[in-house]
Amino acid sequence: MSKYKIAVLPGDGIGPEVTDAAVKVLDSLQERVKGLRLELIYGEAGFNCIEKYGTNLPEETIQILKETDACLKGPMTTPEEAGAPPSAAVTIRKMFNLYANIRPCKSLPGAPALKPNIDLIVLRENTEGLYFGEEFEVTPGYGVALRVITREASERIARLAFKLASNRKKHLTIVHKRNILRVTDGIFRDAFIKAAEDFPDVHVDEVHVDAMTMRLIKEPERFDVIAATNMFGDIISDEAAQVVGGLGLVAGANIGDNYGMFEPVHGSAPKYAGLNRVNPIAMIMASKMMMEYLGEEEAAELIEKAVIAVLREGKVRTYDLGGSSKTSEVGEAISKKISSID
Numbered sequence: 025m026s027k028y029k030i031a032v033l034p035g036d037g038i039g040p041e042v043t044d045a046a047v048k049v050l051d052s053l054q055e056r057v058k059g060l061r062l063e064l065i066y067g068e069a070g071f072n073c074i075e076k077y078g079t080n081l082p083e084e085t086i087q088i089l090k091e092t093d094a095c096l097k098g099p100m101t102t103p104e105e106a107g108a109p110p111s112a113a114v115t116i117r118k119m120f121n122l123y124a125n126i127r128p129c130k131s132l133p134g135a136p137a138l139k140p141n142i143d144l145i146v147l148r149e150n151t152e153g154l155y156f157g158e159e160f161e162v163t164p165g166y167g168v169a170l171r172v173i174t175r176e177a178s179e180r181i182a183r184l185a186f187k188l189a190s191n192r193k194k195h196l197t198i199v200h201k202r203n204i205l206r207v208t209d210g211i212f213r214d215a216f217i218k219a220a221e222d223f224p225d226v227h228v229d230e231v232h233v234d235a236m237t238m239r240l241i242k243e244p245e246r247f248d249v250i251a252a253t254n255m256f257g258d259i260i261s262d263e264a265a266q267v268v269g270g271l272g273l274v275a276g277a278n279i280g281d282n283y284g285m286f287e288p289v290h291g292s293a294p295k296y297a298g299l300n301r302v303n304p305i306a307m308i309m310a311s312k313m314m315m316e317y318l319g320e321e322e323a324a325e326l327i328e329k330a331v332i333a334v335l336r337e338g339k340v341r342t343y344d345l346g347g348s349s350k351t352s353e354v355g356e357a358i359s360k361k362i363s364s365i366d
Contacts, residue, residue, distance in 0.1 A: 027061040028318055031092040033085065033112075036070040037292025038302045038351075039098030045304035045355025046096065046311045049327060052359040053315075057323045065092060069112045070100030071292070080112045089116065094314050095285040098307065099292040113278070116285055117150050122278035123177060124184050125150040125254075126313075127261040127289060133336040135269030135345060142268050144247045145188060148257020149181040149212075150278060155254040173208040173253065178215035185216070185251040186223040195248035198230045199256055212253055236260060240267055265289050272303030272344050275310035277317060284317040286310040300350045303342040305331055308358055330361035 034043040047064065054060050067085035074080050080100065089095055095116070102111040109115075116122065125148045131137040152172050159169035189196040198216045200209040213230065220228050231239065233256045240247070240260065244267045252260055265274035271290035278285040288306030296302050308331060315324035334340055340357040341347025349357075 026059055026318075026320065027063065028094065029063045029065060029092040030314070031085075031088045031095040032064045032066050033069045033095060033097045033100075034066070035098030035100040035112075035292060036072045037099060037101055037294040037297045039070065039100060039292055041298075041300060041351045042288065042302065042304040042307035043096070043098040045351055045358075046307040048355045048359045049308050049330070049362060050311055052362040053323050053326060056326060056362055057320070060320060060323055069097075071103065074103070074109060080109045081115050086119070089120070089283075094283065094317060096311055096314055097285050097287040099288060099290060101292040101294060113285070113287065114155055117278055120280050120283040120285070121151065122280040122283065122285055123149065123151050123180055124279045125257065125261075125276055126188075126279060127264070127274060127276040128313075129261070129264040129268045129274055131268055132273060133332060134338050134341070135273055135335060137268045138241065139245050142244045144244065144264065145192070145249050146257055146261035146264050147181065147185050147188065147249060147251045148261065149177055149252075149254050151254070152177050153254030153256075155258075171205070171208055173211050175211055175215060178212045179219065181251065182216040182219040183222075185249055186219055186226055189226045189249040190223060193248040194225055195227045196229075197236075197247055197250045198228065199233050199236045199250060199252040199260060200230065201233050201256070203232065209253070216251065233260070237263060240264055244268075261289060270303070270344050271306065272342065273305050273309070275306050275308075275313055277310075277313045279317065284314065286314040286317070300352055301343055302351055303344050304351050304355050305335075305358075308355070326362050326365065327358075329365050330358045333361050333365060334358050 034040040067088040069081050069085050100112050127146045131140050131142045154171050156172040161167045200213050202209040202213050265271050274289040276289050287310050312324045312327035334357045340349045
């Protein structure tokens with residue numbers, strides 16, 4: 025029997041709704057996959073916790089994370105005011121050194137992808153760059169933010185990028201802006217060039233980030249693994265999600281050496297909270313990535329097959345895919361499909 029403890033953080037905004045849909049799928053998965061047992065341990069985190077605890081990541085929740093095998097995290101609102109708590113996701117990434125953010129973007133049936141044959145991964149370094157979070161106002165109206173890039177972190181993400189590419193189409197694209205950010209992006213780019221010596225079978229090319237945003241629209245099918253620094257990768261992965269049909273379809277994995285956190289790419293969308301109308305597929309695909317991380321390949325494959333089957337049938341679709349189905353109805357349809365799919 026394979027038993028895992030999973031931290032579930034529903035978050036806020038639409039988080040609880042899409043999380044409920046994903047949990048329903050996980051429940052069906054345990055009924056279908058012999059010996060699979062998931063102990064779901066719920067924790068509070070996000071905007072709603074700030075008034076109650078003075079933080080968006082309470083100590084009790086941190087303890088839950090430390091005692092579990094992985095985390096399924098719903099979207100959470102991050103306040104934008106100066107002095108407000110940092111993003112809960114960023115805090116968790118730093119706390120557990122989840123240095124790799126992996127976001128697969130793939131054309132799916134019934135989804136409005138720009139092209140039918142897109143299958144790429146955006147890999148971003150997850151702990152540095154402008155997301156390092158150090159900024160200050162030197163004098164009134166004169167602000168400075170630190171963009172921290174280290175050789176150690178760059179080499180670590182470079183090796184992971186090459187391993188991913190080696191197991192896929194053997195094509196790696198390095199995204200940077202070294203012509204302007206010569207020191208920091210120079211460190212990042214050079215780490216990849218050095219790592220390339222150990223992966224002679226992988227074709228490597230380089231694209232400046234501004235050109236990359238254009239090429240993702242023009243020729244997304246030409247890319248395989250795209251590696252970038254933190255903020256560049258965040259922006260590119262959101263664009264890539266739209267290229268394959270929208271943020272409601274794409275999930276991301278935050279991976280370190282000893283822990284993994286899995287979440288949808290999209291945000292908390294507070295204006296849709298409680299309406300039961302947003303697409304839960306990104307959250308469900310996050311649970312699929314979590315199963316992969318845990319080594320439960322059969323379970324992961326069942327989730328993906330069920331999602332594809334429901335999308336192909338086209339009977340249950342949320343508004344972003346041209347339908348009128350509810351969040352809960354999509355979760356129910358995918359859950360039932362897991363029970364019946366070959």
